[in-house]
Amino acid sequence: MNFSFDNERPIYVQLANMIKVSICNGTYESGSKLPSVRDLALSAKVNPNTLQKALFELEEEGLIFTERTNGKFVTTDKKIIEKTKNELAKSISENFKKEMNNIGLSLEEAILYLQNLGGKK
Amino acid sequence: MSLLEIKNLNKSYDDFKVLKDVNLKIEKGKIYGLLGKNGAGKSTLIKIINDLLTKDSGEVLFLGKEIGSFSKAHISYLPERTYLDKSMKVKEIVKYFSEFYSDFDCEKAKKLIKDLDLNIDKQISKMSKGMQEKLQLVLVMSREADLYILDEPLGGVDPATRDYILDTILSNFKEGSSLIISTHLISDIERILDEVIFIDKGEIKLTSGADQLREKENSSIDEIFRRSFKC
Amino acid sequence: MLRKLVKYDLKWIEKFMLIFYTITIIISILARISSNFTDTVAGNILYQILKATAISAFVSTFINALIRVLARFSLHSYKDESYLIHTLPVERKTVYNSKIVSSIVSMFISLVVILIGFLIVFLDTNMINAIKDIVNVSGVWIILGLALTVILESTFMILAGIIGMILGHKSNNNRMAKSVIIAIAMYFILQGVLLLLVYLFGLMDTDMNVLFTVTENLNVIDPMKKLLVVVDILYLLLVTIMYFVGKRQYSKGVNVE
Incomplete structure (x- = not known):
């Protein structure tokens, strides 16, 4: 996880996003057990309470579930993970479009830049 | 029952009122930021909680009991x-703490001393001020206390050491215990706070959850503080 | 907890006093040795100088012991170290008690060292005979009574210093100055009152009257005994009251710097 935080937005929201990213890219595999709250908080260098709140949000969204005696696990439901990836991708794209527009480039021009990076057309 | 409860606390020095009718509740298991400018009354409040100053009126209760x-x-x-x-030498002060505090973890202290590159055989007077401050932090964090009160733990310290201090604080306080960090360097610590308390001219101006406040005002705690207390 | 506090107090006080004890004993021994050479002019001068030095070492040891114990109280009650002491998990009265105990013990040790030094320099057959005479007449009690008086006087000085500091530090400015003034005033006033009471007692009691009215050297020893008893009882009362006053005021709370 990338651990730099922006003090202007709620920390728990940023933490939740970071974990979502890790789930989407497979760092935390579907169905796998998450590190304990304490360990995760230590490695992210955050307040464990804030981490708890972030995990609670993720649980509400169905991305993780708690098995009372065993800890927290990533969902096995691949559809939810796809949906999350989709939402993240949309948000990143919209940010990209906004920033390109900001420097005076249209969406079509922006797409050309993407194509020049390589990958499927 | 609150861990620490302060009711109608007042303190003056001669004619000058340093604390005006302060009311606060500190709950278990949270990290509080006591934030205010220099001279706002943070240190006075903390000293009264720690029995270093006498209050004029009001109550300070720890788990329902008077300070003692x-x-x-x-x-x-x-x-x-x-x-x-x-x-004293470093090892002598470690022994001192273990003699007086039953919740002092000697092994943890020794480990932290090693991690921070402090020489356990060195006399404290021969250590630099920065090293002395680190030693004090080690001693304080090696206790398994219910409440940790840190008065300006990051003052006068370089950014790298500041990060290390924050890490040491986060990784070493007992699970379920609370922390009060008093500081005027808000942007450095705000990301680890659960709750914030704004104090200005001896009065509590605001108490709130940190993330709640960020969501409400759409900015950092530091920015909100500056806006609230423009000179 | 009290024992631990006293242990650390004594360590700090005696670490410093050791220098004075060493110097006192060495000079006393040197003075005694030089007393054997008083038949020569140079030898006599040397003896006189060493004798005077020894006496000033005795005085210096006493004064420094007093200052050191009061400094410990001040450092631990109001200065930087007080931030540690007042946050230890002990009652404030226990801190007070540890200072009282360690102060009295330290003064006692200093007095013993001074006595030893004094005997090293001055003990001779004349003195031994004089002491034997006194002991024969009125027993060893008079010696003990005198010793007790000296200890009580030292305790009285300590308490005057400590209470002076406690009261002086209740205000917000000029705390050290006020402490010194209160302590000195307390010492002289109470000392004066005590001596006055002894004098009045002496006038009323026919036995003791002897000491104050008759100029010839009659049997002074017995009236002296009675006088000592009166003095010691009054001193004991005084230091006891002072101890409790100090404890009460200190337990009410401190304002550190």
């Missing part, structure tokens, strides 16, 4: 100044 030897056994306090007997 009971509260002191469960509160670990890091003051702004060096309070150690400088003629």
